[in-house]
Amino acid sequence: MKYVLNALAALVLLSLPAVAADDGYKNSGMSLEGIGKSYMGREIAFVMGHEGAGWLERGSREQEEGTSKLLPLLGLKPTDTVADIGAGTGYFSFRLSAVVNQGKVFAEDIQQEMLDMIKARKDKGEGKNIVTVLGGINDPRLPPNAIDLILLVDAYHEFSYPREMGQAMVRALKPGGRIALVEYRAEDDSVPIKELHRMSVAQAKKEMAAVGLNWVSTDSTTLPWQHVMIFQKPGA
Numbered sequence: 001m002k003y004v005l006n007a008l009a010a011l012v013l014l015s016l017p018a019v020a021a022d023d024g025y026k027n028s029g030m031s032l033e034g035i036g037k038s039y040m041g042r043e044i045a046f047v048m049g050h051e052g053a054g055w056l057e058r059g060s061r062e063q064e065e066g067t068s069k070l071l072p073l074l075g076l077k078p079t080d081t082v083a084d085i086g087a088g089t090g091y092f093s094f095r096l097s098a099v100v101n102q103g104k105v106f107a108e109d110i111q112q113e114m115l116d117m118i119k120a121r122k123d124k125g126e127g128k129n130i131v132t133v134l135g136g137i138n139d140p141r142l143p144p145n146a147i148d149l150i151l152l153v154d155a156y157h158e159f160s161y162p163r164e165m166g167q168a169m170v171r172a173l174k175p176g177g178r179i180a181l182v183e184y185r186a187e188d189d190s191v192p193i194k195e196l197h198r199m200s201v202a203q204a205k206k207e208m209a210a211v212g213l214n215w216v217s218t219d220s221t222t223l224p225w226q227h228v229m230i231f232q233k234p235g236a
């Protein structure tokens with residue numbers, strides 16, 4: 001009798017519908033700037049196509065975004081290995097290359113056309129320590145436990161699989177390695193950037209914590225439009 005009851009209980013358990021784990025993704029309905037999908041309550045923005053490369057390299061960027069003030073905030077050593085994920089034209093990859101001149105820069109993007117622009121500059125002799133990497137939409141294809149710092153400038157909010165990208169970035173970081181998440185300030189109405197291309201500190205902290213990263217610091221005043229948020233992989 002006991003065996004029959006146990007077997008019945010097992011059958012009941014097996015026939016229960018599997019409860020899907022909440023991965024944070026929801027169908028949000030298509031808006032003008034979004035892909036129709038949200039993550040942890042944030043609608044994900046469209047990827048900026050390589051046709052917009054000129055905007056990334058615009059002459060007014062330094063004056064508008066204070067780009068030369070960013071890298072000194074990152075506490076990099078010349079021997080560090082860094083990854084510029086969502087590198088675009090390599091605006092920051094080449095600047096990073098000069099700072100970690102005894103180390104290495106992985107310039108990663110999902111658009112081959114962007115990487116080709118970086119390669120064209122490398123062919124002219126610039127950025128000798130830059131290695132270009134064609135990533136996938138859910139995997140930056142970086143070596144594990146290899147990176148001291150990942151730089152994400154104006155890119156993370158476009159990731160269509162932010163959870164998987166976050167998990168993969170954590171795998172690529174060395175223990176104690178850091179992510180510098182640079183995003184236009186959602187909390188500041190004076191920032192002239194469309195809504196889905198900005199992030200709040202609260203949202204960023206929530207999403208980074210979901211992949212096991214610890215918040216270290218937020219600087220919302222050095223750059224005119226952007227937060228610089230530092231997160232760390234445990235285990236230093």
Ligand SMILES: C[S@@+](CC[C@H](N)C(=O)[O-])C[C@H]1O[C@@H](n2cnc3c(N)ncnc32)[C@H](O)[C@@H]1O
Nearest residue numbers: 048056086087088091109110137153155158159
């Ligand atoms: C607005 S651009 C910023 C480029 C660069 N970080 C800069 O500030 O000049 C965003 C870049 O992120 C890239 N991107 C979008 N989704 C990505 C993903 N899942 N993995 C890697 N790069 C991605 C896009 O292809 C694009 O080049």
